Amino acid sequence: MRRVCSYSVFVLILFLLFPSCTHAMNHPRHFYEEKGKAIWDVPTHSKYMAITFDDGPSIKYTPEILKILEEYDARATFFVVGTRVQQNPELIRAMVESGHELANHTFHHPNFTGITKEEIIKEIDFTSEVIEDITGVPPKLFRPPGGVYNDIIVDTANEEGYMVVMWSWHQDTKDWQSPGVPKIVNTVLSNAKNGDIILFHDFGGNRSQTVKALKQILPELIEEGYQFVTVSELIQKHVNYRILNGFGE
Numbered sequence: 001m002r003r004v005c006s007y008s009v010f011v012l013i014l015f016l017l018f019p020s021c022t023h024a025m026n027h028p029r030h031f032y033e034e035k036g037k038a039i040w041d042v043p044t045h046s047k048y049m050a051i052t053f054d055d056g057p058s059i060k061y062t063p064e065i066l067k068i069l070e071e072y073d074a075r076a077t078f079f080v081v082g083t084r085v086q087q088n089p090e091l092i093r094a095m096v097e098s099g100h101e102l103a104n105h106t107f108h109h110p111n112f113t114g115i116t117k118e119e120i121i122k123e124i125d126f127t128s129e130v131i132e133d134i135t136g137v138p139p140k141l142f143r144p145p146g147g148v149y150n151d152i153i154v155d156t157a158n159e160e161g162y163m164v165v166m167w168s169w170h171q172d173t174k175d176w177q178s179p180g181v182p183k184i185v186n187t188v189l190s191n192a193k194n195g196d197i198i199l200f201h202d203f204g205g206n207r208s209q210t211v212k213a214l215k216q217i218l219p220e221l222i223e224e225g226y227q228f229v230t231v232s233e234l235i236q237k238h239v240n241y242r243i244l245n246g247f248g249e
């Protein structure tokens with residue numbers, strides 16, 4: 001009896017000392033970057049950047065954005081949500097035909113904090129299927145909702161054949177908060193560097209500031225010599241492409 005008790009106390013102390021044992025391990029970003037499991041920025045020798053849009057497509061704002069991108073001969077990457085892909089097949093086809101990349105941003109955009117491996121696989125696979133049904137091409141880049149990352153999320157996406165793509169922390173426009181066009185423009189222009197991955201949203205409220213900001217940002221950065229490529233193209237320009245385990249070859 002006494003031995004059982006002391007064993008229980010020992011287990012309780014262990015649990016109090018290491019409560020994180022019950023949760024997914026969360027490493028700092030460099031842990032994933034160094035292993036080529038996820039990217040935030042892509043170091044490149046030349047002036048390349050990737051513009052990304054999350055949460056769409058939006059029947060209202062995505063066509064406007066496509067028009068601006070075409071005007072400046074810029075390619076972008078759209079991290080689309082599966083349910084909205086299903087609702088807008090024509091728009092999805094137009095995006096691909098214009099040379100843009102479609103990437104996986106889950107099917108329902110659930111909260112990824114504490115999500116299980118099984119749920120992640122379902123969210124990724126459903127989205128991949130609807131994108132491939134419409135375009136004939138499965139996506140190969142994945143961005144978790146809310147920028148949440150840990151071992152389960154990154155490893156599962158990698159196992160499903162995806163590169164995990166976050167964004168340059170100095171290029172988080174926070175456009176979803178409608179901070180004003182000058183603020184969005186200033187965030188991007190004052191921080192611009194080779195290999196940046198810029199974060200915008202084309203769905204989730206009034207995105208007119210995003211549209212207006214793009215009209216100012218694109219000509220300015222093109223004037224500075226930058227070219228806008230898809231994230232997959234940017235990855236291939238990585239100064240140490242080998243660390244990405246030949247991804248995208």
Ligand SMILES: [Zn+2]
Binds near residue numbers: 105109144145146
């Ligand atoms: Zn999102």
